[in-house]
Amino acid sequence: MKMLTFNELAHRLPPRKAISHKGDYGRLLLIGGNRNMGGAIMLAAQAAVCSGAGLTTVATDEVNHTALHCRLPEAMVLNWENNDLLISKIKGADVILIGCGLGLETISVRLLQTVLINIADHQKLILDGDAITLFARNPQSPTALKTLATPHQKEWERLSGLTPLQQTEISNQTAVKRLGIDVVLKKHGTELYLAGSEPQRINVGTPAMATGGMGDTLAGMLAGFLAQFPRHYRQAVCGAVYLHSHIAQGLAESRHVVLPTDIISRIQTEMKEMIAPEE
Amino acid sequence: MKMLTFNELAHRLPPRKAISHKGDYGRLLLIGGNRNMGGAIMLAAQAAVCSGAGLTTVATDEVNHTALHCRLPEAMVLNWENNDLLISKIKGADVILIGCGLGLETISVRLLQTVLINIADHQKLILDGDAITLFARNPQSPTALKTLATPHQKEWERLSGLTPLQQTEISNQTAVKRLGIDVVLKKHGTELYLAGSEPQRINVGTPAMATGGMGDTLAGMLAGFLAQFPRHYRQAVCGAVYLHSHIAQGLAESRHVVLPTDIISRIQTEMKEMIAPEE
């Protein structure tokens, strides 16, 4: 499988235009965080904001409201039981990420359905964590909607029907085409299956990343990149996946374990190095 | 239009007097932060406190109480539904900022009305964000009250009736005079229309600033500067606007995106460099 390298990525994503405003960098809606896993959506939101998303709104269980604001005053927040406001936010978003700490409860199912019913083809959807498990129970037929899923191997098994041993490049490609979605398959040497491109994998990363919340952080970065680089979809996905592991690998030189919040604290500066100077 | 430069600003704002106390640096009241946009008023409050306001009180939705204190124990806090306490705080303030995350709900309208009814001519008023939109629906006739509005171009359209294309220097000046308020028009090359001065614009800033909460941070800095430099109104407004973008431009040298909290963390040291040494 083709390897994704830094040199290939660097300078492929466009720098910000001198005359631009926050609306140019995307409206992002993140949905997740039940009563037990609120931290997941907080990490995703921080990663998205630090990646440069223009305007970020988080729909979550009320119980997570204060901790989110405390960590990230830059985001707006929404009680996910407020259905009218949620639908209006779904309709106004450029990118929607659902799944981090979502849970598998009745409300979780309803939230995913609300997204799938109200989202339109010009928007982009990222399915992470529990949203993948829920989607796998009742996968929608492919539409023109750009959908990216970020499963780990077990979640990919639920979605594709392939056991980890069956998850070969060829089988994965076939499953991805059948499902009509793009996939970032998280594992040692994360693999990218994006429609219209050859599969690729990354050769950066570190076992120091093996800790809770790491996937939520990647999902948030992907959301931030997609919101911000709407015309560079493939480069945005590759860039976010690469940078996430690249930052972790650098930090692991001096840390036994690298935490999600450690990675988040480096996104702004590492992105600067990755992206070419302002036009 | 005349350009505002650092050299012109530096050393124009007076250093603190050796013998002084917190009362000398102003009593500030910030009103904003509904159930969805509480972060906005937290950012404004942090910016005001870091700019050197003497005593800062935040009136906000109860839901924001804990996150505000968690981020900023230096501020006092007030449930904005406590009308009696709010009125007493309005009457005791030197500077009032209303609008950051205020919303456009019934309570938002009532809060703005409460301010406009209870504020006196010796006080200063800053209208930001939603307060501008609400004010535009029902603009008051000019009074001796010093009022500063900080619209972006769309908000300025609501207030002035001028579309972005019509927002020329001459038209803006006419509108500002008619409205009887001063205006900081936020855009690439922010413009200042202050009564009795030639319009000016800044040539610092960076597209890395184009992210949610940036305007709230500027509003908070303006509030902090006005509270603290009551006899240097024009220099205080210019200083806050310039410094906000100047800090961002510096940080953007090593960051893809500059967050409001990044700017806030540099206000204290950058102000030190901008202001002449103690008398």
Add this chain to the structure above:
Amino acid sequence: MKMLTFNELAHRLPPRKAISHKGDYGRLLLIGGNRNMGGAIMLAAQAAVCSGAGLTTVATDEVNHTALHCRLPEAMVLNWENNDLLISKIKGADVILIGCGLGLETISVRLLQTVLINIADHQKLILDGDAITLFARNPQSPTALKTLATPHQKEWERLSGLTPLQQTEISNQTAVKRLGIDVVLKKHGTELYLAGSEPQRINVGTPAMATGGMGDTLAGMLAGFLAQFPRHYRQAVCGAVYLHSHIAQGLAESRHVVLPTDIISRIQTEMKEMIAPEE
């Protein structure tokens, strides 16, 4: 008036004994923080913990519980309406600080009374902020209880009956003796009136300290020093007062305004330099 200098203070407070445990550094109870001024008691508690108090408990309005823990997991917390638990904590404390953000409400009065009724002569009491105003309305006759008040000039006027202009060294000494308490009179050149010592004042400090919460921080440092150095009362009071302004003065070299939280972040390292090496 005699000037307090660093050289005189340095190495007068004893280093920690090699074989010791947290109980040796005092049990501290801090009471303050109503619904509007919770930050005050948080700052005091952080200052006390960073000064080295052994065990710190904060009795405050329930609304401040979460923000306190979020900022300072090292402290225990107590709903101040839980009278039985409060009394048991009062009886078990070595040092009690009351007043930071206490307010002047019915509950504030009751809390001060509860302290005055239940405290014993072997304990130490610090009265700050609103507790001074309340105490001034109904001053107790002198007892063997060691009491330290930390008024600014207006609070001292309420307590002593002396207007700021009347607050001369002689008059202050007379008032202090009559009241039977020790006084740290906060002003430019803070003055110390401690029973059995000549009055002293400090010549460190900076107008950059003139901001909300600064007095609460000093009160917390005093509490931390008194809890920890029970046999060095005078040196502990002098040390805390001096260090508070000394840290601020150092930070003001590069900051326009010095915030309470800035000072707190330097207490641990600056105390290390001030205190002689371990025995």
Add this chain to the structure above:
Amino acid sequence: MKMLTFNELAHRLPPRKAISHKGDYGRLLLIGGNRNMGGAIMLAAQAAVCSGAGLTTVATDEVNHTALHCRLPEAMVLNWENNDLLISKIKGADVILIGCGLGLETISVRLLQTVLINIADHQKLILDGDAITLFARNPQSPTALKTLATPHQKEWERLSGLTPLQQTEISNQTAVKRLGIDVVLKKHGTELYLAGSEPQRINVGTPAMATGGMGDTLAGMLAGFLAQFPRHYRQAVCGAVYLHSHIAQGLAESRHVVLPTDIISRIQTEMKEMIAPEE
């Protein structure tokens, strides 16, 4: 008694395997934090996560939910009154730590019982703080369950019946065997009594550590080490105990008092130095 040295410890704990995921580093359940001592379980959880535990869940009083997430979004959280969810988490955990800020109330007793009833022999249990006091009132007969207690001298007295003066190496060894548990006896020169090994003590540490929350931090580190190194039990216990004091001793060179949060901030980098490079 044999002294535990850094050289003996270094490189004994295995580095992470290149191909591994968070499940390989353990599922950890921490139970503690009542309405007054919530900070204790937050510190333990932060220490566990920073030590590299794979997945960390905290069961605590509802009141601590927000502050925990605010400090540590990497952890999951659980209302400890939700008995069904608690039991399922107990059954799924590799290591359970109970006691930090647990209290001695009815609910505390019930929680400990719930753990003791539902835990299985292949799991590991750490008893800290109040859980030791509760366990001492009604000690269970030894089972195959690996149990580690971390008492200070007074708690050890409750558990062993030995007064501090009676706590000699021989008597402690006898008591440990009778109780069927391993013991980390916290004191100046902390002692380790682990089944099948000679007693050992550490000669690192500093009186700057004598402050509230320090024991909770050690308990969290032990939990993180045990979760992560399931086949190196003895080295994991020794490593955590040594590193905790080793970090404190280093920080005390420039700090009068070392706080739990200071130690936590250094765990990741200090573990890196202690553990041999990746295979």
